[in-house]
Amino acid sequence: xxxxxxxxxxxxxxxxxxxxxxxxxxxxxxxxxxxxxxxxxxxxxxxxxxxxxxxxxxxxxxxxxxxxxxxxxxxxxxxxxxxxxxxxxxxxxxxxxxxxxxxxxxxxxxxxxxxxxxxxxxxxxxxxxxxxxxxxxxxxxxxxxxxxxxxxxxxxxxxxxxxxxxxxxxxxxxxxxxxxxxxxxxxxxxxxxxxxxxxxxxxxxxxxxxxxxxxxxxxxxxxxxxxxxxxxxxxxxxxxxxxxxxxxxxxxxxxxxxxxxxxxxxxxxxxxxxxxxxxxxxxxxxxxxxxxxxxxxxxxxxxxxxxxxxxxxxxxxxxxxxxxxxxxxxxxxxxxxxxxxxxxxxxxxxxxxxxxxxxxxxxxxxxxxxxxxxxxxxxxxxxxxxxxxxxxxxxxxxxxxxxxxxx
Amino acid sequence: xxxxxxxxxxxxxxxxxxxxxxxxxxxxxxxxxxxxxxxxxxxxxxxxxxxxxxxxxxxxxxxxxxxxxxxxxxxxxxxxxxxxxxxxxxxxxxxxxxxxxxxxxxxxxxxxxxxxxxxxxxxxxxxxxxxxxxxxxxxxxxxxxxxxxxxxxxxxxxxxxxxxxxxxxxxxxxxxxxxxxxxxxxxxxxxxxxxxxxxxxxxxxxxxxxxxxxxxxxxxxxxxxxxxxxxxxxxxxxxxxxxxxxxxxxxxxxxxxxxxxxxxxxxxxxxxxxxxxxxxxxxxxxxxxxxxxxxxxxxxxxxxxxxxxxxxxxxxxxxxxxxxxxxxxxxxxxxxxxxxxxxxxxxxxxxxxxxxxxxxxxxxxxxxxxxxxxxxxxxxxxxxxxxxxxxxxxxxxxxxxxxxxxx
Numbered sequence: 118x119x120x121x122x123x124x125x126x127x128x129x130x131x132x133x134x135x136x137x138x139x140x141x142x143x144x145x146x147x148x149x150x151x152x153x154x155x156x157x158x159x160x161x162x163x164x165x166x167x168x169x170x171x172x173x174x175x176x177x178x179x180x181x182x183x184x185x186x187x188x189x190x191x192x193x194x195x196x197x198x199x200x201x202x203x204x205x206x207x208x209x210x211x212x213x214x215x216x217x218x219x220x221x222x223x224x225x226x227x228x229x230x231x232x233x234x235x236x237x238x239x240x241x242x243x244x245x246x247x248x249x250x251x252x253x254x255x256x257x258x259x260x261x262x263x264x265x266x267x268x269x270x271x272x273x274x275x276x277x278x279x280x281x282x283x284x285x286x287x288x289x290x291x292x293x294x295x296x297x298x299x300x301x302x303x304x305x306x307x308x309x310x311x312x313x314x315x316x317x318x319x320x321x322x323x324x325x326x327x328x329x330x331x332x333x334x335x336x337x338x339x340x341x342x343x344x345x346x347x348x349x350x351x352x353x354x355x356x357x358x359x360x361x362x363x364x365x366x367x368x369x370x371x372x373x374x375x376x377x378x379x380x381x382x383x384x385x386x387x388x389x390x391x392x393x394x395x396x397x398x399x400x401x402x403x404x405x406x407x408x409x410x411x412x413x414x415x416x417x418x419x420x421x422x423x424x425x426x427x428x429x430x431x432x433x434x435x436x437x438x439x440x441x442x443x444x445x446x447x448x449x450x451x452x453x454x455x456x457x458x459x460x461x462x463x464x465x466x467x468x469x470x471x472x473x474x475x476x477x478x479x480x481x482x483x484x485x486x487x488x489x490x491x492x493x494x495x496x497x498x499x500x501x502x503x504x505x506x507x508x509x510x511x512x513x514x515x516x517x518x519x520x521x522x523x524x
Numbered sequence: 525x526x527x528x529x530x531x532x533x534x535x536x537x538x539x540x541x542x543x544x545x546x547x548x549x550x551x552x553x554x555x556x557x558x559x560x561x562x563x564x565x566x567x568x569x570x571x572x573x574x575x576x577x578x579x580x581x582x583x584x585x586x587x588x589x590x591x592x593x594x595x596x597x598x599x600x601x602x603x604x605x606x607x608x609x610x611x612x613x614x615x616x617x618x619x620x621x622x623x624x625x626x627x628x629x630x631x632x633x634x635x636x637x638x639x640x641x642x643x644x645x646x647x648x649x650x651x652x653x654x655x656x657x658x659x660x661x662x663x664x665x666x667x668x669x670x671x672x673x674x675x676x677x678x679x680x681x682x683x684x685x686x687x688x689x690x691x692x693x694x695x696x697x698x699x700x701x702x703x704x705x706x707x708x709x710x711x712x713x714x715x716x717x718x719x720x721x722x723x724x725x726x727x728x729x730x731x732x733x734x735x736x737x738x739x740x741x742x743x744x745x746x747x748x749x750x751x752x753x754x755x756x757x758x759x760x761x762x763x764x765x766x767x768x769x770x771x772x773x774x775x776x777x778x779x780x781x782x783x784x785x786x787x788x789x790x791x792x793x794x795x796x797x798x799x800x801x802x803x804x805x806x807x808x809x810x811x812x813x814x815x816x817x818x819x820x821x822x823x824x825x826x827x828x829x830x831x832x833x834x835x836x837x838x839x840x841x842x843x844x845x846x847x848x849x850x851x852x853x854x855x856x857x858x859x860x861x862x863x864x865x866x867x868x869x870x871x872x873x874x875x876x877x878x879x880x881x882x883x884x885x886x887x888x889x890x891x892x893x894x895x896x897x898x899x900x901x902x903x904x905x906x907x908x909x910x911x912x913x914x915x916x917x918x919x920x921x922x923x924x925x926x927x928x929x930x931x
Contacts, residue, residue: 131701132697132698132701159703160702160703163703164703169703185731189697190694190697190698191694191697191698191700191701192701195700195701195702195703196701196702197702197703198702279922279923282922282923283828283923283924284822284826286923286924286926287597287598287822287825287826287827287828288821288822288825290539290596290597290598290825290827290926290929291539291597291598291821291824291825293598293602293929294538294539294598294599294602294603295567295602295603295604295605296566296567296570296571296576296602296604319921319922319923320923322920322921322923323928324592324925324926324927324928324929325923325926325929326929408821410820410821410822411818411820412822413817413818414695414698414815414817415691415694415695415817415819417698418694418695418697418698419694420694420697421690421694421829422828422829424922501921501922504921504922504923505921505922506922507917507919510914512914513729514726514729514908514911514912515686515689515726515831515908515911515912515913516686516689516690516693516726516727516729516732516911517690517693518731519693519697519731519732520731521730521731522697522700522731522732522733
């Protein structure tokens with residue numbers, strides 16, 4: 118690309134503690150590589166189609182704002198969960214989209230998101246091919262779920278994993294206070310892939326036992342057998358902590374909490390509350406004190422406990438996504454190619470978006486312990502570097518500072 | 525006290541992120557004031573009566589261990605919820621207790637805890653008077669609930685409040701991601717006193733709206749009226765965040781979540797899950813997206829987000845408790861007397877334990893906003909200095925380090 122004018126960037130899917138660092142990287146990259154203007158899509162491609170477009174030069178106009186943006190959780194630009202139609206010549210949605218892109222003199226379109234968001238990059242780049250548009254479409258991965266293929270890991274996972282490991286280490290300390298037997302269930306996000314739940318294993322070190330059991334959605338749970346094993350373990354150890362994925366299923370593929378009697382105040386079957394369900398079940402079966410702790414939304418929003426590795430990488434992959442665009446790439450996702458575990462080193466590459474869109478990556482069976490109740494050294498080696506390092510917090514009156522929200 | 529030999533210290537009640545800092549203060553104070561030995565009670569007075577006594581010189585034998593102890597959440601010594609019988613001459617429980625104290629040559633008995641724990645100091649000191657024992661009994665306050673009388677605030681509250689304010693600021697950012705109307709309920713601990721829930725107000729600043737409503741247990745909630753007000757607010761603002769105490773009651777004094785249909789998988793009435801209950805209710809009444817976030821155990825265990833003011837004060841009040849003991853005080857609780865709001869200054873004093881034991885302190889009505897849905901500047905002025913300052917974390921491989929647990 119010889120001449121360049123403007124760049125537009127959007128965020129999509131669930132927020133994370135690192136997605137704004139990628140946005141910061143895109144903005145700084147655009148400035149570095151000489152773009153005239155950087156626009157942001159409010160509420161992803163859906164907002165874009167409704168012409169909700171903001172001038173980011175106006176809001177991200179200082180080095181301090183960029184540093185605050187890196188430390189702000191959630192999606193600064195807002196997000197959507199919108200699936201584009203099939204890209205066909207004459208389709209009205211695409212006609213509208215490309216009219217808007219031309220109107221704003223866009224050369225490069227960057228979209229930061231997970232699985233579904235990469236589908237947007239795939240379809241927009243296909244439509245560009247159909248109509249002969251020269252606009253470049255670049256995908257930047259993000260998801261706390263870490264379930265994207267090709268890339269070694271996704272930005273956002275490291276910070277969420279650090280938060281989970283820290284919480285587990287604190288819950289373990291909190292669980293052994295009284296002189297009695299207890300089981301604490303900690304529920305962690307991830308319906309189909311256990312990457313986040315597995316991060317509980319990182320809490321184990323020379324001063325902390327970590328979680329005693331890790332129940333992953335990749336492994337069907339035989340609840341009766343698990344209760345037996347738990348009962349035996351309670352003979353050896355007073356206080357047990359179990360990290361459990363919200364999406365844990367039995368051996369027939371049904372959600373564990375999908376019990377017939379498990380109804381809420383409105384008579385609906387309860388699908389959530391896996392930890393609460395197990396806590397009640399184990400209390401009634403084994404007669405010990407049980408507790409349920411749901412880590413919940415905070416695992417994707419805890420910017421106060423970001424991994425510096427994660428934030429630096431999220432920034433860099435955004436920055437280099439801009440570079441790929443001006444080098445003429447389109448229909449690609451940027452990804453991390455790990456060079457070495459220890460000392461850790463990854464480099465940023467690009468791949469065909471077809472290899473990524475709409476595909477989920479589970480934890481390899483070889484990284485899960487033989488009995489299925491935990492992960493082995495292969496997972497630890499993989500995950501440990503991703504949670505390393507702390508960002509200096511910018512704190513005012515006791516609270517971590519964020520950038521001012523867009524109106 | 526001319527000569528001194530040994531000191532014993534115990535922890536009691538629910539754990540906090542600061543109770544170990546008070547233990548560190550007691551240990552350092554004992555060393556500073558020349559005690560020969562410091563013993564710890566395993567699992568409070570209950571464990572002590574079963575002769576579960578540890579030599580703390582062996583485990584807290586270095587400056588680094590003291591620093592780690594300050595940063596370790598929960599109760600290093602373990603805890604109990606045990607109520608002593610009425611102190612009467614000849615009572616077996618007290619005979620056993622004082623035999624053990626004599627056996628270990630104890631001069632000063634320090635107990636760190638909340639309301640119920642001060643009852644232990646009261647009774648032990650009364651029994652000492654009955655039998656003419658010279659052993660001194662000193663209470664050190666702690667509770668995240670901040671519901672002790674006399675003292676300006678309790679150690680542990682500042683760190684929990686900082687954690688809650690930070691979480692609220694992150695949940696607020698997380699709540700306005702999609703272009704739709706939503707209400708997020710964040711459930712916070714505190715059955716009878718709203719100090720912790722009120723800390724949500726500290727999230728409000730120039731870059732964050734904070735919580736839109738704060739529902740305190742001090743104020744009876746008219747649910748129907750609240751739903752109307754919420755509906756009106758949603759006409760002005762898309763995304764609402766409500767901080768709600770777990771103990772919120774209706775105007776007749778019944779728990780809000782005590783709905784007839786609110787039963788669990790085992791057919792039991794559900795008393796917990798106030799946020800979950802409100803989220804379902806509002807969804808069905810107002811037809812907007814709702815979410816429930818339960819902050820849960822982590823608010824008392826989040827040592828990774830300690831308030832430096834809280835930890836420093838917790839250490840100092842423990843240290844000065846030892847001083848009070850060697851000065852001959854007994855049957856007293858150490859407390860904070862606030863000298864000034866801004867710049868903040870408190871000094872440590874002592875009071876008769878009878879003024880504290882078994883009494884709960886609620887938020888004054890004058891600190892709650894007129895409409896009852898929030899707190900006013902008086903609370904903010906009070907609470908803001910308590911969450912100020914950050915401790916340098918001691919981090920290994922991405923996780924905050926704690927002291928090795930007692931076996």
